Amino acid sequence: MSDLLKDNDYANWLKDLKKKFREAQLKAAVKVNSELLNFYWDLGKEIVEKQKEEKWGTKFLERLSKDLMSEFPDVKGFSLRNLKYIRQWYLFWNKVNEIGQQVVARFEIEKKLQIIELITQIPWGHNLTIISKCKAPEEALFYVKKTIENGWSRNVLTHQIESNLYERTGKAITNFETTLPAIQSDLAKETLKDPYCFDFLTIKEDYNEKELEDDLLNHLTKFLLELGNGFSFLGRQYKLEIGEDEFYIDLLFYHVKLHSYVVVELKTGKFKPEYAGKLNFYVSAVDNILKTEMDNPTIGLLICKSKNNTVVEYSLRDISKPIGVTEYKITKDLPKEYKSSLPEIEEIEEELSMIEKKKKHKL
Numbered sequence: 001m002s003d004l005l006k007d008n009d010y011a012n013w014l015k016d017l018k019k020k021f022r023e024a025q026l027k028a029a030v031k032v033n034s035e036l037l038n039f040y041w042d043l044g045k046e047i048v049e050k051q052k053e054e055k056w057g058t059k060f061l062e063r064l065s066k067d068l069m070s071e072f073p074d075v076k077g078f079s080l081r082n083l084k085y086i087r088q089w090y091l092f093w094n095k096v097n098e099i100g101q102q103v104v105a106r107f108e109i110e111k112k113l114q115i116i117e118l119i120t121q122i123p124w125g126h127n128l129t130i131i132s133k134c135k136a137p138e139e140a141l142f143y144v145k146k147t148i149e150n151g152w153s154r155n156v157l158t159h160q161i162e163s164n165l166y167e168r169t170g171k172a173i174t175n176f177e178t179t180l181p182a183i184q185s186d187l188a189k190e191t192l193k194d195p196y197c198f199d200f201l202t203i204k205e206d207y208n209e210k211e212l213e214d215d216l217l218n219h220l221t222k223f224l225l226e227l228g229n230g231f232s233f234l235g236r237q238y239k240l241e242i243g244e245d246e247f248y249i250d251l252l253f254y255h256v257k258l259h260s261y262v263v264v265e266l267k268t269g270k271f272k273p274e275y276a277g278k279l280n281f282y283v284s285a286v287d288n289i290l291k292t293e294m295d296n297p298t299i300g301l302l303i304c305k306s307k308n309n310t311v312v313e314y315s316l317r318d319i320s321k322p323i324g325v326t327e328y329k330i331t332k333d334l335p336k337e338y339k340s341s342l343p344e345i346e347e348i349e350e351e352l353s354m355i356e357k358k359k360k361h362k363l
Contacts, residue, residue: 030121036077037120037127044090047083061087077124085128092131092140093119115141122147125154133161142166150229168193172301173309174324175316184296188258188322195327196226196303209268213250216266230257240285249282260296261286264303271307271325273315283321297321303328 068078134140172192176185200222203215238252251264279300286298300323
């Protein structure tokens, strides 16, 4: 028995030791990355300053690359291409134009040192992705913060930029300002997007709400990624017993940052005022049945195919519960005019059949 206890003690100690070592590795990697990017920052600054002087011509970077690679042959970061990236990266965050003559106003969002501290927390490849795909520093800074917050891989970061997350965040029409405390209202509004991008769906053209719901849950990981960090899935067609009646919520989530339940209703058509009333009822029921004293007020989210913003605003004006209304898009769908010009499967099969008959006839 004592040997078994010793084995368990050793196993637990070994598990804890492995965890500590991985944490140490991660901290070391972060520190190395930060130190490297701080070096890149200083290098970019000196390159820009040297190139302002007449004696440093256009061949300067080529010579610098050869000299550094000669001294450090195993370091890939001193290629001519990467030195140009370092210069571009420095100029982007300093808002200096490509000629290097005019200095535009600094951000009002962050002080320069705070920006450097942020951008050196993410890998170099992520930095290059951001400055190559973002038009303005404010947009780029948004993606830097989101990468740090969510631990995005480079592929996920690229997807989020290409799906215009910056433009979509916080754009849903809500009544949060009148139904939630100020702090929670701001955070809740920033949590929602408009529109949501469901490019990962594989449903047919004439789908109904059940099929939309099915396909979203078949791609739950991608759906949660699109919803954003903090959403925890609790159930589909979540049953609520009220009196002797039963009601079913399309999707129920819990948001760990908002500390609140989130009721999601899906509509494949255009927004109608009665949808807000029904969602208000569901939110009230969840507040009464599921919410505890530890939870903040439940939030309702209606995701529909399209909406008239004015109609939505009127519909939410006197609603007592916090509700947001947003659209979803499946941008990979072809416009109708293009779809109509493409052959149907039957037409393709018929054409292939005719070709086959001609071949046999020739034989």
